[in-house]
Amino acid sequence: MLQDNLTGALLVAMPNMSDTRFSQSVIYVCGHDENGAMGLVINKPLESHAVHDLLEQLNIAPITVDLTQQSVYIGGPIEMGRGFVLHSGDFTRNGTLAISNEIYLSATLEILMAMAEGTGPEKTLCILGYAGWMAGQLENEIQQNVWIVLPQPDMGLLFDVPAQSRWQEAFERLGIHPELLSLDTGHA
Numbered sequence: 631m632l633q634d635n636l637t638g639a640l641l642v643a644m645p646n647m648s649d650t651r652f653s654q655s656v657i658y659v660c661g662h663d664e665n666g667a668m669g670l671v672i673n674k675p676l677e678s679h680a681v682h683d684l685l686e687q688l689n690i691a692p693i694t695v696d697l698t699q700q701s702v703y704i705g706g707p708i709e710m711g712r713g714f715v716l717h718s719g720d721f722t723r724n725g726t727l728a729i730s731n732e733i734y735l736s737a738t739l740e741i742l743m744a745m746a747e748g749t750g751p752e753k754t755l756c757i758l759g760y761a762g763w764m765a766g767q768l769e770n771e772i773q774q775n776v777w778i779v780l781p782q783p784d785m786g787l788l789f790d791v792p793a794q795s796r797w798q799e800a801f802e803r804l805g806i807h808p809e810l811l812s813l814d815t816g817h818a
Contacts, residue, residue, distance in 0.1 A: 636662040636768070638730040640780040640787070642800040645808045647776065651707050654797045657761055657777075658716060658788060660727070660735055667763040670716060671794040672755055672788055675701035681756045684713075685746050688739070695748040701793065702746060706761030714757045715741045721751035732785050753789040756794065780804055 641657040657669040681697040690710075705714060715736045719728070721744065729734045744750035763771070771777055780800050791799045801808045 636667065636777075636779060638733065638782060640672075640783045640800055641768075641772075641777040642780055642797065642804070644775055644778060652761070656728075656796045656800050657706070658733075658758075658783075660714075660716075660729055662768065664765060666765050667768045669761045670703075670705040670714060670755075670757045671761060672703060672716065672757070673793045675793050676702045676758070678702055681745065681754075684756060685742060688742065690739070690742055690746050693746045694745070697745065700754070700756070703755055703757045703793070705757035705759040706759050709761050710759040712759065713737065713742075714760065715751075716755040716757060716788065717741070717751035718753035718789070719751075730782070733788065738813075753785060755789065778804065778806070 636659045637643045639659050639740060640653075641659060643652050643655045647653045647655070652671070654673075655671050658672050659667060659669040661668045679702045681700040681702055682693060683698065684702050685693055704710075717734050717736065719732055719734050721736070721741065722728075723736065723738070724737050724739055725736065729735055741750055745754060768777075772779065780803060783800070783803070787796065787799060787803065798808070
């Protein structure tokens, strides 16, 4: 049973995460309803793979801006060949999904072409693959202390904090020190 809609929230992996694919992950929830949930890991960049490289692989030209320092992220283990751009709201086209008032999601070549031309959104995360949960699965994982939820994160955490610092920063914004957490599920 769906108690709270987590769309637009961050899932922060607990320190005891046993699934190595999600160890110290921060996931932005793009959709959550009674049928399940979908999210994007926002702190696991692909090693030595920049947005510029992705655009070249997709034969998107011309690339008129320097995107060699912008990473491509591993969004999760599902459909690793499928791409998403999580971005600021200064770019919307047909097919752009508003997740919150500030954060949008696009999955078209049009946004990549705009980024190559320097006419895309100011803030972006290019992501391959996603994480998904069946109905009730995410709620069960939260109840089992797999994830802690940071509701309504600000854009700075998603786009400005360095990827390697997002997990620790998410805990800090929750006012929690991960090393002090009890990792056992408790019952009142």
